[in-house]
Amino acid sequence: MQLSGSGIKCVRGGREVFAGLDFAAASGEALAVVGRNGSGKTSLLRLIAGLLVPAGGTIALSGGDAELSLAEQCHYLGHRDALKPALSVAENLAFWADFLGGERFDGAKSLATVGLDHAAHLPAAFLSAGQRRRLSLARLLTIRRPVWLLDEPTTALDAAGLDMFCGLMREHLGRGGMIIAATHIPLGIESRELRIGGAV
Amino acid sequence: MTALSALVRRDVRIALRVGGGALIGVLFFLTVVVLMPFAVGPDLALLSRLGPAILWLGALLASLLTLDRLFMADHEDGSLDLITMSRTPLELACAAKALAHWLAAGLPLIVATPVLGLLLNLDMVATGAVALTLLAGTPALTFTGMIGAALAVTLHRGGLLMAVLVLPLSIPVLIFGVAASQAAIIGPMSFGAPFSILCALSLVSLVIGPFAAAASLRHGLD
Amino acid sequence: MTLIDLANPSRFLALTARVLPWLAGATVILLAIGLYQSAFAPDDYQQGATVKIMFIHVPNAWLSMFVWGVMSVASLGTLVWRHPLADVAAKAAAPIGAAFTFLALLTGSLWGRPMWGTYWEWDARLTSVLILFLMYLGLMALWRAVEDPSRAARAAAVLTLVGAINLPIIKFSVDWWNTLHQPASVMRMGGSTLDKSFLIPLLVMAIAFTLLFVTLHLAAMRNEILRRRVRSLQMMQASRIAFSSEMGAGSREENASKEAGAA
Numbered sequence: 001m002q003l004s005g006s007g008i009k010c011v012r013g014g015r016e017v018f019a020g021l022d023f024a025a026a027s028g029e030a031l032a033v034v035g036r037n038g039s040g041k042t043s044l045l046r047l048i049a050g051l052l053v054p055a056g057g058t059i060a061l062s063g064g065d066a067e068l069s070l071a072e073q074c075h076y077l078g079h080r081d082a083l084k085p086a087l088s089v090a091e092n093l094a095f096w097a098d099f100l101g102g103e104r105f106d107g108a109k110s111l112a113t114v115g116l117d118h119a120a121h122l123p124a125a126f127l128s129a130g131q132r133r134r135l136s137l138a139r140l141l142t143i144r145r146p147v148w149l150l151d152e153p154t155t156a157l158d159a160a161g162l163d164m165f166c167g168l169m170r171e172h173l174g175r176g177g178m179i180i181a182a183t184h185i186p187l188g189i190e191s192r193e194l195r196i197g198g199a200v
Numbered sequence: 201m202t203a204l205s206a207l208v209r210r211d212v213r214i215a216l217r218v219g220g221g222a223l224i225g226v227l228f229f230l231t232v233v234v235l236m237p238f239a240v241g242p243d244l245a246l247l248s249r250l251g252p253a254i255l256w257l258g259a260l261l262a263s264l265l266t267l268d269r270l271f272m273a274d275h276e277d278g279s280l281d282l283i284t285m286s287r288t289p290l291e292l293a294c295a296a297k298a299l300a301h302w303l304a305a306g307l308p309l310i311v312a313t314p315v316l317g318l319l320l321n322l323d324m325v326a327t328g329a330v331a332l333t334l335l336a337g338t339p340a341l342t343f344t345g346m347i348g349a350a351l352a353v354t355l356h357r358g359g360l361l362m363a364v365l366v367l368p369l370s371i372p373v374l375i376f377g378v379a380a381s382q383a384a385i386i387g388p389m390s391f392g393a394p395f396s397i398l399c400a401l402s403l404v405s406l407v408i409g410p411f412a413a414a415a416s417l418r419h420g421l422d
Numbered sequence: 423m424t425l426i427d428l429a430n431p432s433r434f435l436a437l438t439a440r441v442l443p444w445l446a447g448a449t450v451i452l453l454a455i456g457l458y459q460s461a462f463a464p465d466d467y468q469q470g471a472t473v474k475i476m477f478i479h480v481p482n483a484w485l486s487m488f489v490w491g492v493m494s495v496a497s498l499g500t501l502v503w504r505h506p507l508a509d510v511a512a513k514a515a516a517p518i519g520a521a522f523t524f525l526a527l528l529t530g531s532l533w534g535r536p537m538w539g540t541y542w543e544w545d546a547r548l549t550s551v552l553i554l555f556l557m558y559l560g561l562m563a564l565w566r567a568v569e570d571p572s573r574a575a576r577a578a579a580v581l582t583l584v585g586a587i588n589l590p591i592i593k594f595s596v597d598w599w600n601t602l603h604q605p606a607s608v609m610r611m612g613g614s615t616l617d618k619s620f621l622i623p624l625l626v627m628a629i630a631f632t633l634l635f636v637t638l639h640l641a642a643m644r645n646e647i648l649r650r651r652v653r654s655l656q657m658m659q660a661s662r663i664a665f666s667s668e669m670g671a672g673s674r675e676e677n678a679s680k681e682a683g684a685a
Contacts, residue, residue, distance in 0.1 A: 098206035099203045
């Protein structure tokens, strides 16, 4: 599997964020997107996820499921956690598992992996920022997608959470998945750097 | 199908839990209807003549005001991104969300109608007619209102702007809803003709609403 | 919630656990006496047997206002004295008050049916009660809208006090609005020339219903305190992170949480 983009141009609100961007990532590879604030790290992830339309250039995934679009084979972990405070932890996870569809794994086991099994029946409103992030990670484990798009995935995670998260990313890469992560701190795993917007 | 029913179940559940807005819509409906006699006077004969119109206006405002947050909440917490990316077509997801909204906020209005009919001195037949026209017409209100809710997300403005956008679109529903109830109560027109048109309006909006909302959400993403 | 905050509610729980059975017993006895007397009160020469609705209607109408008074005092407690039980009292009273108000409306409209020929007449008295009912529902919606009870408490307290000031104004304007449109009320309820054979059962019923309110209110306050304890236990539980390495502790925690949920 190979995810590649060529000559991508991104315009937002009339301002050109970046242009002529090329990148490529293969199965089992992690790409760390780095750059100063406002250089378009989040925009690049959203372009790949199909949430923004590129002003030029193409992004394509070769060797994936031919019947599915690129966005449908991606997991997107944004700044916002896509959680409903009124629903319990388990309900939140079960909803996304049902809604996203595809190959599905045991939700209870994913919650145990991210360290939230003791809180499964509690409303998500009671969770701290770090716990909310862990719950979002459980979504990535319950439904399998080859491409993970992670936007500052390590925010709010404590040291133990970071360890757990690095383990999950390695496991994902080991299965032949790929990771594109926008980050301003080291990702914690072996990764290739994609610098956008010039030097810091 | 699992995806859509999961979405409907989630939205209904959220609406009914603490902090959900489903029952506030009914309370708003009740309050608007109770306010009317203070404006037009407590004359029961007059109230029973105006009754269907008052009930329809109340239901229209109640269902529009609760629609405001239909997509906004999902947009704010990032759920809308995942819904857009998913394997479920966005049109169907929009339709599922509107259906959930109608179940949680529209149906209670119809259940409350008999009680409010009592306050407005409507007899059994009249109350039944109004409830029936609301049952046929409120889906149209929800599914056209959904377009406004989607635009509100795109424009980052909610509330009054949405009402201004959507209220003109709901005029036909109001006309035929009230006409059908009046026809059932006093005649001389037949109930069937306006009621069929009302049903037709609902069916048309069932088709147009999700497509327009999905299109506006897609173009408004950023 | 710290232990000091819990100290007072704990004493309250212990105290009410002893008092509640006696209160409930007294309520049942008084209600039985009141109902017996009401059933055997003579028929009114004008209204016939329908006058007996009065024995239910009037206590409910009295309580509908009394409960708002109780909530206003509790709201002062929240805003001024910051008593830890004040917002519990205010929150627990609202649904009970709404229920009494609803019963007053229901019995009023049933009583009105033979008098007016319709179930509802925009009579000044009934209309005021209807508005009171709407305000109760609005207050309950406010309590429900905010997930954190201590944050909802202040907003609800302000609304309750504003309501307490506004209710007489609303009552006055409704009276004015009503006399503007219809010269005289169709029905006069009892008036001051109430016969002794009506007055005594009515008083007994009024006391019985007040006791009923006190009983229900204390029970509801206990529930609310326990509900908040469950909530804070859950929050404490949520803040603990159990890792896979500590799986042994996980099962015990799950049992504890189930007990908390059952409570």
